Amino acid sequence: MSLALPDFPWDSLAGHAQRAREHADGIVDLSVGSPVDATPEVVRQALVAATDAHAYPTTSGTLALREAIVDWYARRRGVTGLSPDAVLPTIGSKELVALMPLLLGLGPGDTVVHPRTAYPTYAVGAAIARATAIASDHPDEWPASTRLVWLNSPGNPTGAVLAVDALRAAVARARELGAVIVNDECYVELGWRAPYDVEPVPSILDPRVIGGDATGVISVYSLSKQSNLAGYRAAFLAGDEAIVRRVLDVRKHAGLMPPAPVQAAMIAALGDERHVAEQREVYRARRTVLAAALESAGVRIDHSEAGLYLWASRDEPSLDTISSLADLGILAAPGTFYEGEHSRHVRFALTATDERIAAAAQRLAHFSKH
Numbered sequence: 001m002s003l004a005l006p007d008f009p010w011d012s013l014a015g016h017a018q019r020a021r022e023h024a025d026g027i028v029d030l031s032v033g034s035p036v037d038a039t040p041e042v043v044r045q046a047l048v049a050a051t052d053a054h055a056y057p058t059t060s061g062t063l064a065l066r067e068a069i070v071d072w073y074a075r076r077r078g079v080t081g082l083s084p085d086a087v088l089p090t091i092g093s094k095e096l097v098a099l100m101p102l103l104l105g106l107g108p109g110d111t112v113v114h115p116r117t118a119y120p121t122y123a124v125g126a127a128i129a130r131a132t133a134i135a136s137d138h139p140d141e142w143p144a145s146t147r148l149v150w151l152n153s154p155g156n157p158t159g160a161v162l163a164v165d166a167l168r169a170a171v172a173r174a175r176e177l178g179a180v181i182v183n184d185e186c187y188v189e190l191g192w193r194a195p196y197d198v199e200p201v202p203s204i205l206d207p208r209v210i211g212g213d214a215t216g217v218i219s220v221y222s223l224s225k226q227s228n229l230a231g232y233r234a235a236f237l238a239g240d241e242a243i244v245r246r247v248l249d250v251r252k253h254a255g256l257m258p259p260a261p262v263q264a265a266m267i268a269a270l271g272d273e274r275h276v277a278e279q280r281e282v283y284r285a286r287r288t289v290l291a292a293a294l295e296s297a298g299v300r301i302d303h304s305e306a307g308l309y310l311w312a313s314r315d316e317p318s319l320d321t322i323s324s325l326a327d328l329g330i331l332a333a334p335g336t337f338y339e340g341e342h343s344r345h346v347r348f349a350l351t352a353t354d355e356r357i358a359a360a361a362q363r364l365a366h367f368s369k370h
Contacts, residue, residue, distance in 0.1 A: 013031060013322075013331065013333075013334075016322055016323065016325075016326040016331060017029075017031075017326075017331050019326040019327070020325070020326045020328075020329045020330060020331045021329075022329075023328070023329025024329075025329065025359060026329065027329055027330075027331060028329060028330045028331070028352060028356045028357075028359050028360040028363070029331045029352065029356075030290075030330060030331060030332050030333075030348045030349045030350075030351075030352055030360060031331045031332055031333045031347075031349065032333070032349060032351070033156075033225075033308045033309065033349045033350075033351050034230055034351055035224065035225070035228040035229075035230050035351055036351055036352060036353055037228050037279065037282060038228065039227070039228045039229060039231075039232075040227060040228070040269070040272065040275035042268050042269075042272050042275065043227060043229065043265045043268045043269045043272075043275075044265075045268070046264045046265045046267065046268035047232075047261045047262070047264060047265040049264065050260060050261040050263075050264035050265070051261050053259065053260035053261050055260075056257065057257045057258065057259060057260040057263060058257065059248060059251050059252045059255075059256060059257045060088060060089075060248055060252075061087075061088065061089040061236075061258065061263055062260075062263055063084060064267055065089060065263045065264075065266055065267050066084035066085075066087050066088075066089075067084055068266070068267045068270040068271060069084075069087040069089070069236050069238065069270065070082045070083065070084055070086075070087060070238075071270070071271075072270045073087075073203070073205065073219075073238060076189070076200070076273075077188070077200065077203040077205070077206070077219075078200065078203070078206055078207070079203055079205040079206060079207070079219075079238075080207065081207075081212060081214075082205075082214075082238055083241070085241050085244065085245070086214070086238055086239060086240070086241045086244055087236055087237070087238040087244065088236060088237050088238075088244050088247060088248055088251075089234075089235070089236045089258045089263060089266065090220075090235045090236055090237060090256070090258065091233045091235075091256060091257075091258055092222065092224070092230075092233035092234065092235050093184065093186060093220055093221070093222040093224075093235035094121055095233075095256070096220060096235065096237065097119075097121045097122060097125055097150075097184065097220070098121050098124055098125045098128060099125065099128070100125055100148065100182065100247075101125045101126055101128065101129035101131050101147075101148055102125070102128055102129045102250075103246070103247045103250045103251070104147070104148060104180060104243075104246065104247070105246075106126075106129045106131045106147050106148060107129055107130055107131060108130050108131065109131075109132075109145060110129075110131040110132070110145060110146075110147040110148075111131065111132045111133075111134055111142075111143055111145040111146045111147060111148075112125065112126035112129075112131050112132070112133050112134070112146075112147070112148045112149075112150065113133075113134050113135075113136055113142050113146050113148070113149045113150065113179075114126075114133060114134075114135055114149075114150040114152075115135065115136075115137055115150070115151065115152050115155060116135045116136060116137045116339065117155070117157065117158055117335075117338050117339040118135065118150075118152060118155075118156075118338060118339075119152065119156045119157070119184075119338065120337060120338070122150045122152075123135075131147070131148075132145070134146075139169055139170050139172075139173030139174075140173070142173060142174075142177060142179075144177065146174070146177045146179045147177075147178075147179050147180065148179060148180050148181075148182070149170065149173075149174045149179050149180070149181040149182070150182055150183075150184065151167070151170060151181065151182070151183040151184065151204065152183070152184040153167070153183055153184075153185065153201070153202075153204075154185075154187040154188065154190070154191070154196075154201055154305065154306035154307045155303070155307070156184075156186075156187070156307060156308075156309065156338075157309050157311055157333065157335070157337075157338045157345075157347040158302070158303040158304070158309075158311045159187075159192075159303045159304035159305055159306050159307040159309055159310070159311055160303040160305060161191070161196055161201055161202075161305045161306050162183075162202070163202065164202050164206060164208045164209055167183070167202060167204050167206070167209045168208070168209045168210075171204065171209060171210060171216075171217060174216060174217075175215070175216055178216075179216070180216055180217075180218065180240075180243060181204070181216060181217055181218070182204075182217075182218040182219070182220060182237075183203070183204035183218075183219055183220065184220050185201075185203055185204070185219055185220060185221050186220070186221060186222040186224070186225055186235075187201075187225060187306055187307035187308060188200070188201040188203065188221070188306070189225070189226040189276055189280060190225065190226075190280060190283060190306050190307055190308060191305065191306040192284065192287060192304070192305060192306055193304070193305040193306070196305055196306050201306055203219055204217055204218075204219050204239075205217060205219045205238065205239055214239045214240045214241075215240055215242075216240055216243070217239045217240055218237050218238070218239035218240060218243055218244075219237065219238050219239055220235065220236075220237045221235060221236055221237075221238075222234070222235040223235065223266060223269050223270075225308060226269075226276045226279065226280075227269040227275065227276065227279070228279065229265070229266075229269060232262050232265055232266075233258070233262065234258070234262055234265065234266045234269070236266075282354075283308065283350050285354070286350045286352070286354065286357045287310070287350050289357050289358065289361050290310060290348060290350065290357055290360060290361060291304075291310055292361070293360065293361035293362075293364040293365070294310065294312055294348070294364060296364070296365070297314075297364045297365065297367040298314060298367075299312045299313065299314045299364075299367070300312060300313050300314065300315070302345065308349055308350050308351055309347045309348060309349055309350065310347070310348040310350070311335075311345055311346075311347055312345065312346055312347075312348060313335075313344050313345045313346065315344055316344060317342075317343075317344060318334040318335040318336055318343040318344055318345055318346050319334050319336060321334070321346045322334045322346060324367065325346070325367070328363040328364070328366060328367060329363060330360055330363060330364075332346045332347060332348050332349075333346065333347040333348075333349070334346060334347075335347065
């Protein structure tokens with residue numbers, strides 16, 4: 001019996017992409033959030049130094065890597081009390097999102113809750129496990145059959161941030177239901193709007209959220225965004241030791257092992273804050289240029305408190321906006337990928353060079369409704 005998986009959404013952009021490429025000055029691709037800036041030298045050197053990787057790596061990660069993850073949570077996220085046994089490296093975060101229901105033993109009759117406007121892989125993970133996916137942002141709507149709750153703060157595509165009170169309420173409801181709750185926190189180093197331009201975006205493992213008890217709670221983080229390591233597939237999870245152990249046991253049998261050189265590179269990335277601060281300022285400058293151009297063109301920016309995207313609308317079906325943008329040589333991601341066929345939003349990624357962002361801003365001066 002085959003899995004009922006949706007079509008891969010990005011394939012539907014092929015026609016718009018082709019039209020955008022026909023622009024005299026080439027395409028400005030703001031559709032996919034794939035980093036374009038260089039991987040930091042300190043990380044590349046660590047990778048090179050670890051290339052004599054003749055032995056199988058450990059699925060659990062080296063002790064040095066797990067200690068680096070624990071230290072990062074304490075230093076950057078204000079999360080204390082983690083042990084090296086409460087963290088686990090993964091091969092990027094997307095595979096973990098897609099496999100988490102399966103790794104936790106979910107199946108028919110179980111419900112996976114994910115945000116209403118969401119990265120589609122949360123629902124795909126439920127489908128792989130043959131569980132039921134429900135889109136809901138309100139804990140009181142979560143049914144008794146809920147066994148896994150996905151939060152995404154800061155969110156993709158919206159850039160919305162869940163404050164401590166909202167995280168605490170979600171954790172309380174998940175515990176009431178006996179469900180595991182996971183926050184996908186991949187954009188936490190990229191806060192833009194007050195108060196997150198000066199204070200950290202809260203983690204689900206923050207003591208103010210869980211009161212020092214991580215039972216049933218997991219945080220997921222990726223180094224793709226903060227360190228331009230998308231090609232390394234470098235991520236990790238942390239939280240409830242019992243859940244981490246369950247996930248680790250299955251991953252060991254499946255051979256899901258981050259390569260040893262990548263583990264060494266992760267240690268370097270986690271220990272160096274300078275490159276993270278520098279990259280954040282690069283994205284801040286690009287965001288300022290693109291946001292100003294969109295607003296000058298009459299496009300409203302919603303949420304976008306943090307992250308690598310601007311979630312924008314000019315109050316028309318999102319695919320109409322995508323078509324008009326393609327005429328200007330700009331490719332973005334339609335909100336239909338994230339909130340269904342009636343979406344009136346478009347997601348603009350900040351992951352383009354300064355020159356391409358400037359080109360987009362110039363073209364948006366001609367962005368008017370037809």
